[in-house]
Amino acid sequence: MATDPLSLVFQALADPIRRAILTRLTTGDATVAELAEPFDVTQPAISRHLKVLETAGLISRTRRATARLSHLEAEPLREVTTWLARYQQFWDESHERLDELLAALQSKRQDDPDRTDAVAEKGNGHG
Amino acid sequence: MATDPLSLVFQALADPIRRAILTRLTTGDATVAELAEPFDVTQPAISRHLKVLETAGLISRTRRATARLSHLEAEPLREVTTWLARYQQFWDESHERLDELLAALQSKRQDDPDRTDAVAEKGNGHG
DNA sequence: CGCATATTTAACCTACTCGTTTTGAAACAA
């Protein structure tokens, strides 16, 4: 697996149990037993999920007697959002282009579907 | 691996090559050979990365003669952002706390808003 | 200390990922 920070975070988020754990932690810190309760897996499995989340920087942990509390650390999620921001224009553009296409189809029988190929030609040049 | 849509997308993003491919596609559609060129892996490896991206819905593909063009599909990234929005308040809160901390320290320098290291110190109390 | 609680670690298993090389297939040109 890739070990760069962003890959660690995405990898950590690529599991429904781990995402559910993060969601649960938005309501407050919790013990391992509390976090394990909703899921049909054993506690060691949850322990390892927590370790993955901790390695990704998505949680921090403290002790309270014999228990260990997990605490949500959202900063890496902010960095994910920063990375994603670069692509926001593309889903925005998709909607704009769809609107344009629909408008064009509505006004007249249009015939230039190769606009996307024009984009590909632009992509031919590297740099 | 989990097969729900969100997990597929996160899993697809958890690889630097695949993220770089998406970035490259923001400049326009590209062939497999063009996408493979910057990387030190063989063409079949890129083909499989593209299949992962396609399964996640992050690219679509069309033929142009013997070549196959990959096209960025940003919609799943928007859904990722929607999922992440839930956590925005938590890094906002972190910032409020960071601001308080900095106000408490209140002394020497107030230059960069980029001192995320302070957050790391707080969150990474690993030992 | 001895014991209980809460959690981690170890050992193991299965299945998947990501890379390789080799082979197959689709589109097209002569």
Next chain:
DNA sequence: TTGTTTCAAAACGAGTAGGTTAAATATGCG
């Protein structure tokens, strides 16, 4: 048809992810 180009699929190996059970560890109580 044959050949070329471009890509996908097959087959294989090394490493990893995620699950299990069983044992080890850390903390607190009497």
